[in-house]
Amino acid sequence: MSATITHMRREIEEIPEATARLLDGSAAVLTEAGRGIRERDPSFVVTVARGSSDHAATFMKYA
Numbered sequence: 001m002s003a004t005i006t007h008m009r010r011e012i013e014e015i016p017e018a019t020a021r022l023l024d025g026s027a028a029v030l031t032e033a034g035r036g037i038r039e040r041d042p043s044f045v046v047t048v049a050r051g052s053s054d055h056a057a058t059f060m061k062y063a
Helices: 007-040 051-060
Strands: none
């Protein structure tokens, strides 16, 4: 019996490299966005997401 690699599994395995590309290519923009949020010091942040993005947004509130 051979294991079939699913599309979801391939996407999961791409996460580390995709994250590194995002951070490498967007470091300046992300730094500036973070600075802007800290300067505004919001009382709360609202996130809107579905699926794994919702999970990531929920995780973020504990960071």
